[in-house]
Amino acid sequence: MMQVGPGAFLALAAVLFSLGLYGAVSKKSAVMVLMSLEIMAVAVNLNMVALSRWVTPETMTGQFFSMFTMVVSAAEIGLGLALVLAIYRRSRSIELSTMERLKG
């Protein structure tokens, strides 16, 4: 039977985090950016749970940490979508490139 070690989980988390980071800085639509940020949050949670399993298997500190971060990121996405909706109602666009009113 094949053993899956901590390296595999950390690598997967790193790949997910990088994909999310790429999406967050390259996408033009605010909703796509929010989704990319959510992928980054998932990567961080995976990282914590994997580290918890291999570094402190008895205390599970990392698993509790990831529970807290999940709640925070859910709240943050809720707030972000509310902001995007409020902007869409006024300007009928959620493209970040059209948001140039404040440049200076």
Added chain:
Amino acid sequence: MVGYWQLLPEGLVLTGALIALFGEFMPGGDRGAVRIGAALAFSAALIIALDGSSGTLFGGMLTFDGPARFIRAGVAGLTGVWLLWLSGRDIAPDEPRRRDAAALALLSAIGGMVLAASTDLITMYMALELSTMPAYVLVGYRRRDVAGLEGALKYFLLSLLTSLIMLYGLSFLYGSTGATLFADISLSGTGALGLIAALLTIVGLLAKLSAAPFHFWAPDAYAGAPASAVAFVSTVPKIAGAAAMVRLMHVMLPDEPQLQWILLLAAVVSMVLGNLSALPQSDIRRLMAYSGVAHTGYLLLALSSGTQYGYGAVLYYAVAYAVPSLAIMLVVAEEGPALADMAQLAARRPAVAWSVVVWLMSLIGIPPLAGFFGKLYLFRAPLEAASTPWPVAAVVVAVLVSVVSAGYYFRVIRQMFLADEPDSPCVVPNSVASNIAVGIAVVATIAMGIGIAPLLELVGL
């Protein structure tokens, strides 16, 4: 106070927030709820100031020591000043809702107070998010104003991105040491993983403090927001962020001395960029945003020294910067955001104009005001710890750019005293509550300078 009673001030502020959120039928309506919030915040600050006990809670996750006491009292007191001002004025000319703003400010204050005491990665992260999340809403408080909402969205996206980067760093910090308590974290012998963890963590905190190169959101976000919201958002979460940075550096700097150079670089870039960008601004919100970047640079300069002296200076100056900065933005909220709106303020409202002069003098660093002593200690810290010429060079740059900063602060003073009367000067109705708030800020700016000795003892300087 002992045990869980040490959380009594947070409990009072939380009560204020809940009253403001759900108190639809409070006597006095919106205004009454804001007044109760101000009273509770002031009493929380008073309890913290009078209660000299120290101790830990939740197995060391919260530590109530001298620095925590100083920062918690500062956060609660400044929130009280802001709410007192709000009870006399609208948050923006066309925005009558006040209770929601009061609830958000009080929730953010709880986050800041817990953050100052937190000595664990989990409590630190939760408190940091609690202190900044209400700030996004305050920045976009005017629902009908697209520019304000876009500023809030930009602020939100960048803040979320950097806090996720920090969280990734925190997960490695936990993974490489097996602990989340600051007391148990030691980066020695963790090699490259420890350094990466520390770097990622610092990125998040630098962005929360709006230090270069993560400062570009601040001027845009503040220029779209109501000036009264900027007054709160640009100061109170920043004080607590500085306290968290000090606690983390306590843990990380001894084992990763390379971080010192990153802090020093961020400090010099922030100081130079902030001060030079502030010079040509004609919107005071933008001007104060860049001035905030510059002041964060001064804080990082002392932080990079990695000594107890430097940490104490950072804690003292975080509050010594926040008081005048908050007060100036409150006056801007009354008069109007453009530099031209301040014209002939001295003729219209001489007391307010002279108050602004006191605050600007403190920001420039004129004795005997709080800002002078703050800058003195900030700039001395790297000199005392310096083993190479680079920190000394950075201090020379800091002194030079603070002279440059006098240039744009004096532009505001010139506008108040010497500029021509505008064609249609805005008439600001008198309000006792907001005048008292302004008065408290003046007294605090002077008292923090004259009565500095007990405060220095508190921050361990």
